[in-house]
Amino acid sequence: MKVQQLLFKTEKKAPADCIIESQSLMMRGGYIKPVGTGVFSMFPATKRIAHKIETIMREEMDRIDGQEVLFPVVMPGALWQESGRFDSIGSELLRFKDRNGIDMVLGMTHEEAAVQIVRDVAQSYAKYPFMIYQIQTKFRDEPRSRGGLIRTREFTMKDAYSFHTSQEDLEKYYEICYHAYERIFARCGVPEVVAVKSDSGMMGGRVSHEFMLLTDIGEDTIVICPECNYRSNMEAADCIVENAPCGVEELAEVHTPGYKTIEEVCTYLKKPAINSCKAVLYQRNVDDSLVIVFLRGDLDVNETKLKNHLKADIHPAIVTEEMGVCAGYIGPKGLPEGVTVVYDESLRTLESFVAGANKTDYHYVGMNMARDIGDVEYVSVAKAFEGGICPVCGKHSIKISRGIEVGNIFQLGTKYTESMGLQYLDSNGELQCPIMGCYGIGVGRLIASVCQVRRDKFGPIWPITIAPWQVQLCALRVDDENVRKTADKLYEDLKKLGVEVIYDDRNIGAGSMFADADLIGVPLRAVVSPRTLERGAIELSARDKSFTVDLTADNAAELIKAKVTEMINAISNVD
Numbered sequence: 001m002k003v004q005q006l007l008f009k010t011e012k013k014a015p016a017d018c019i020i021e022s023q024s025l026m027m028r029g030g031y032i033k034p035v036g037t038g039v040f041s042m043f044p045a046t047k048r049i050a051h052k053i054e055t056i057m058r059e060e061m062d063r064i065d066g067q068e069v070l071f072p073v074v075m076p077g078a079l080w081q082e083s084g085r086f087d088s089i090g091s092e093l094l095r096f097k098d099r100n101g102i103d104m105v106l107g108m109t110h111e112e113a114a115v116q117i118v119r120d121v122a123q124s125y126a127k128y129p130f131m132i133y134q135i136q137t138k139f140r141d142e143p144r145s146r147g148g149l150i151r152t153r154e155f156t157m158k159d160a161y162s163f164h165t166s167q168e169d170l171e172k173y174y175e176i177c178y179h180a181y182e183r184i185f186a187r188c189g190v191p192e193v194v195a196v197k198s199d200s201g202m203m204g205g206r207v208s209h210e211f212m213l214l215t216d217i218g219e220d221t222i223v224i225c226p227e228c229n230y231r232s233n234m235e236a237a238d239c240i241v242e243n244a245p246c247g248v249e250e251l252a253e254v255h256t257p258g259y260k261t262i263e264e265v266c267t268y269l270k271k272p273a274i275n276s277c278k279a280v281l282y283q284r285n286v287d288d289s290l291v292i293v294f295l296r297g298d299l300d301v302n303e304t305k306l307k308n309h310l311k312a313d314i315h316p317a318i319v320t321e322e323m324g325v326c327a328g329y330i331g332p333k334g335l336p337e338g339v340t341v342v343y344d345e346s347l348r349t350l351e352s353f354v355a356g357a358n359k360t361d362y363h364y365v366g367m368n369m370a371r372d373i374g375d376v377e378y379v380s381v382a383k384a385f386e387g388g389i390c391p392v393c394g395k396h397s398i399k400i401s402r403g404i405e406v407g408n409i410f411q412l413g414t415k416y417t418e419s420m421g422l423q424y425l426d427s428n429g430e431l432q433c434p435i436m437g438c439y440g441i442g443v444g445r446l447i448a449s450v451c452q453v454r455r456d457k458f459g460p461i462w463p464i465t466i467a468p469w470q471v472q473l474c475a476l477r478v479d480d481e482n483v484r485k486t487a488d489k490l491y492e493d494l495k496k497l498g499v500e501v502i503y504d505d506r507n508i509g510a511g512s513m514f515a516d517a518d519l520i521g522v523p524l525r526a527v528v529s530p531r532t533l534e535r536g537a538i539e540l541s542a543r544d545k546s547f548t549v550d551l552t553a554d555n556a557a558e559l560i561k562a563k564v565t566e567m568i569n570a571i572s573n574v575d
Helices: 021-028 044-063 077-083 111-118 167-187 262-269 303-310 369-373 415-419 443-453 481-496 510-520 530-534 553-572
Strands: 032-036 039-042 066-068 074-076 095-097 103-106 130-139 154-164 194-197 207-214 220-224 231-233 252-255 277-284 290-296 314-316 340-344 353-359 362-367 399-413 435-442 471-475 501-504 524-528 537-542 548-552
Touching: 021 443, 039 044, 044 066, 044 130, 044 154, 044 167, 044 443, 074 077, 077 103, 077 111, 077 415, 111 130, 111 154, 111 415, 111 435, 154 167, 154 443, 167 194, 167 207, 167 399, 167 435, 167 553, 194 220, 207 220, 207 231, 207 443, 262 353, 262 362, 277 303, 277 353, 290 303, 303 314, 303 340, 362 369, 399 415, 399 443, 415 435, 435 443, 471 481, 471 510, 481 501, 481 524, 481 530, 481 553, 501 510, 524 530, 524 553, 530 537, 537 553, 548 553
Parallel strands: 066 130, 194 231, 290 340, 471 501, 471 524
Antiparallel strands: 032 039, 074 103, 095 103, 130 154, 154 435, 194 207, 207 399, 220 231, 220 399, 252 362, 277 290, 277 314, 353 362, 399 435, 524 537, 537 548
């Protein structure tokens, strides 16, 4: 391929709405073009990267006995009604009617299709276990598309579904897939991807992990313990606190004129926030009924945990007089009837604390849950925090980081097989529902994530295993006959050796040519110019600036081929 014929256009500046560096570089480098909100076209270079990533995925899925299938993007709504998700999922699922008035959906995930395809062909235990996978377009009507390919509405995904006759077999295969994912990310040039415990969300299941590429621009918050390697998404992270003994005090109502926030009240009363109780108000989406969460004053509510506990979607409450609560002075004693109250675990061992008195301008001091409120159910709905206690090793070592989710795996159990009537005859001739696992990686998101962590200020630095080309050949001063002849020969020799090479023989200045090469981000660059030929050499350099060497023109192609092979092996040789 010659740059002259390549469909791309570089820009000195990215559009103003680019919010992260990878989006900026991919827009400037001619990789993607927005079609609509959260919908992009890929230019040839990006498609080549995607193809290589998909090839790696196929190889690793085939390695663990996966069978490739292809599900439809458009599915009848009746299929999703079988699982119950047609109604339970919100507006992220795009629903429409065809010309016959039949409900249809655009697939945002394919559990239903996976069950449907095997329902009539996996009716005996002898078929199990097995795994099917696809690489397919999906659509999620994402409310907050951002970051170029990081969060889109239309996207390509590798998703796999395994079927088992026992939980033990699922857990064994889940571990196999876990390590297959580690190999995929390592072969794509990002071995630093880590797996974290996660919340299953709409997917269901008891056990799930997300694979995170740690970066400051990540949209997910990650809880990490460097002491024991505990890792979790903030949504699923345990929040463990120690409440120091402070003695049980007498309950007293005190005047706190105009002081409503925890900071204001604790400062006024000269009490630490860790000895206070915070009230956070929500309403259920379905009926706007009031939910009050009480937790230690220095903590925040983990809304995902709260939703899971309530088994309902929620939103921050809009307080009205009809609710019968006194905003800014809400406490657990003297609440109106009919309110759902949730008590966080952080209050369980708090001997004496400050809390609202449910009366304007008044708080209680010396409150004790057991004495003043009675026997209540405690649940864990608080967010983990920096310096908190690790739930594994017990040390005050929790660190908070950011990450981009590039993959996820779930132990789904029988959520879909039971609801959709997938059964098989076991060895005793009895009907059973198989147990499922689910495993996904977003292709476009992985491309953008790699770009985010493999770059400099001039452009991407693609790992050679997924780079659009392996070598960029730059001919400076193509009007020089010797330069043209040498560069043309090297181009043909590299192609004969199977090296993926893009050749820039445009008659432009070195600055413009190298700027474009930086934005294309090919890992190796071979330069032919009057200056290099004066010293009888072709200059070979790494895009990451790790080396620059002179190669003799006579065997340059073979030496470049050897370097390409060396770089590929350095990334691809993973267990």
